[in-house]
Amino acid sequence: MKKIVIALSLAAMGLTATQAMAQQSPWQVRARAVNISPDNKSDAIAGLAAADAIHVSNKTIAEVDITYFVTPNWSAELILTYPQKHDVTLNGTNIGTFKHLPPTLTAQYHFAPDAQVSPYLGAGVNYTRISDVNLLKGAADLDNNSFGFAIQAGVDFKLDKNWSLNLDVKKVQIRSDVTLGGAKISAVKVDPWLVGVGVGYRF
DSSP, X not given: OHHHHHHHHHHHHHHHHHHHHHTOOSEEEEEEEEEEEOOOEEOOBTTTBOTTOEEEOOEEEEEEEEEEESSSSEEEEEEEOOOEEEEEEETTEEEEEEEEEOOEEEEEEESXXXXXEEEEEEXXXXXXXXXXXXXXXXXXXXXXXXXXXXXXXXEEEESSSSXXXXXXXXXXXXXXXXXXXXXXXXXXXXXXXXXXXXXXXXO
């Protein structure tokens, strides 16, 4: 009888441990500091500027992302921030500012989800809403909407079962036509690199 009781107790303990592991939440949130570094590619402006003369300023921003693990290896990540204001220069001269809001959704593959060092790759889509455009004292404008692809690579350094440190690099496609008096005069490829460091919490 004692052997049966011991066996049942051990089985119950094993079942409890398995249930505890299975009950780990699929939700994770991260907060990052992200440096935005645009590629600054643009078409030439006839009679005014050569190619790549339009530059969008670098900026460091706060970013939050929400991740949902469909399986231990596969997850979806929604990357969020608030509208960001950038300076714009033409041939080195400031010509104004604009704001953009760039939510991005990626699908990620985690190569070693249970390891202390857990790398991942991601790919997805970006939608950027451009607003508050003030270029050449209101004479020039930008398209309000930009749709593009996003690719991503990162790694989580796990501190315990909930907390981790994160390093993340993304390349995001953001493009817009530049108009003057309603006529297109150039096209800008912002296409920034986003390099972020932060902290994550797995519920």
